[in-house]
Amino acid sequence: MTATTPAAWDASRLPAPWRRPLLALLLAWGALATVFFRDLADMAGQWWNSSTYNHVLLVPAILAWLVAQRWPELRKLTPCGCWSALLPFTGGALLWMLGDFSGFSLARQLGLVVMMQAAVPALLGSRVAAGLLFPIAYMLFLVPFGDELIPTLQLVTARLAMTLLSVAGGPAALDGVFITTPAGYFEVAEACSGVKFLIAMVAYGALVANVCFRSWKRRTAFLLLSLAVPVLANGVRAWGTIWLAGIFGMKFAAGFDHVFYGWVFFAIVMAVTMAAGWRFFDRAVDDRFIDAQALMRSPLLERFALWRLPMPAALFGMAAILALMLAWDAAAGRVEASLPPRIVLPDVPGWHRIDLAPQVPWRPLHGGADQRLFGRYADAQGHVVDVSYALYSAQVEGREAGGFGQGAQPLGSAWAWEGAGPAFADARADLIQAPGPVHRLAVTRYRVGDLVTGSNARLKLAAMRDRLLLLAEPTSVLILSSEDDVTGASIRAYEQALGNVPAWMDRIGQER
Known part of the structure; x- marks a missing residue:
């Protein structure tokens, strides 16, 4: 004491x-x-x-x-x-x-x-x-x-809820993070991913593992339990909300979710986790946490x-x-690339510009970009593609092409990540979905120096390299998207008309 x-x-x-x-x-x-x-x-x-x-x-x-x-x-x-x-x-x-x-x-x-x-x-x-x-x-x-875990946790929560719904009986359909039941149409949104309780539980689990256990095996087991329990509990929370909506209606379920399924529910889960580990605690109350003599020897x-x-x-x-x-x-x-004062979307052979008329409003987020372009193209075969282009003179705080919440699915928008799309060369393809449901395929490419990639990690590494070597390289982003064409046929037809996509990106930004 x-x-x-x-x-x-x-x-x-x-x-x-x-x-x-x-x-x-x-x-x-x-x-x-x-x-x-x-x-x-x-x-x-x-x-x-x-x-x-x-x-x-x-x-x-x-x-x-x-x-x-x-x-x-x-x-x-x-x-x-x-x-x-x-x-x-x-x-x-x-x-x-x-x-x-x-x-x-x-x-x-x-x-x-x-x-x-x-x-x-x-x-x-x-x-x-x-x-x-x-x-x-x-x-x-x-x-x-931990915010980077949100899309994955949304999918895990949706699948856990579907598993419990199938066990409980009753019709339900899963589409990405959207669940359709006779009671209504449910989305496992960012706020329902359970990320905040998972992060808090990991911090709590690490503390308990050190304070209450001496054995490394028991510490590891308790940490794994602290990781698994909040994820599973959040799946139960999602299932419980849907189940209540089927019995008492959507309004009651939403209110109950906010009142009970917040920290009250997870406080109970935390207490249950602590109780599960209690009988395995192997550190005595009067145990020393360190031994000065052992450290000196x-x-x-x-x-x-x-x-x-x-x-x-x-x-x-x-x-x-x-x-x-x-x-x-x-x-x-102080190193920034020089950019043209004005850029425009060029004509594409066999395609023509049309008015924007999406079923659900969609526009990628390019925060801090020096230049932005957005337009819709169509061809004679009925293919329709939305084109979003952004140009950056440098990648710094508030001006990151691949920053969190940037790109095809802005955080907090009506669109939610559904899964990975079909493969495209040097690009990332994402299937996203809005209530309706409305599906959209978005294919993202980043261009910096000689690098063309869909990887946000590779983009950041390239930005670090250029700044480290004091090189002034512009960064461009191209997002091609088609609504209700998850196979990517429209985007592939558009890319074929473009020819060399990276060279086309360069021509817009007049970089080469």
Whole structure:
């Protein structure tokens, strides 16, 4: 109990060898928070404003509690700097810079947290860092991540709900993330994917696994349980909503879903998960979380301890690394490709422009693009293709061609991802669906330098490479789409008329 008493945290009662290193760590973290205030503010904004990440508001307090648990043993150690920790610090700075190069906020935020983590062994040493290994690793939960799982979780939830509907009996049809029953037409929307509870449950499961278990097998089993239970529970939630709608009507089911199937339902699921693991807890209440003597005797930690670094040198090394990365980033930030003042959709042999008249409004999102074009083409055989083109002078924050929610299925629109479409060369094909149902095939290509791809990951890597080498390359995006033509016959006919699609993209942007 002494670890959590106020006296244990009285600065005047800190062991003398700890005072200057802890002050240096606070100064280093303060400097990082000041230099990267924008990223820290963005993270905090997501913690506060997004229900997916509200649980992260508890993480700083959890970190303080984890350190307090270990303090009685930690105070027996003598902090000393370790130069090898400058390597992960450099990795964090490089990750932040590459994230800034590509406009990838998750990489920037992760890079910031890695730098904060690496500052601990750099200023306090390898033995102290080993004693704080779990709290340092738990800092990763400060990074808001998981939105990228939404489309996959939507599909998993829809299929689980269909499985339960088939077991319960009654007619139902699944089409992507849309389920049709006699009670109505249901969509497993982004908000129903269960991502926010999955992320919170993983953070909770990791904490419980460390605090309540000693065996790595039991820890792993509980973590796997924490991953599986929220996914399965969300499928039950979707099924329950549809089942209630069949008995009491859509209005009642929607109200019940908001009142009960929110955090009340998942609080019960969390309690059941905890109860399932309770009888397997193998850490006694009075167990030490670390053993200072064992840390001092460790041969591996002794090798790291030989690479000592004076505190002023450690601070100077981190400052020098940051200065180099920020100077490089500033130089890359001034590199932008020159673009034509105006671009137009050209004529296509055998095709003519027609008025836009979709069954459900659809327009891709190209946030931050310098130039945008959108039009509809038709040929004599009755093929109709929508064409969306965007041109970017650079890929930076707020101007990412492949950013989250960008492209053929803007986040929050009436359209939901249904599945992968037929294969197209150097492209990504997506089947999307709107209530009706209305189906649409969208084929996306990115063009940067000599690269033509449908992969968002490859696009980001190319953007990082170009910024790293201070190369000015424009990025263009072409999305060809056809409504109610999931085989892609219309798009293939249009591409055949274009000839060389990448060269056609270049001609629009006058890039070559």
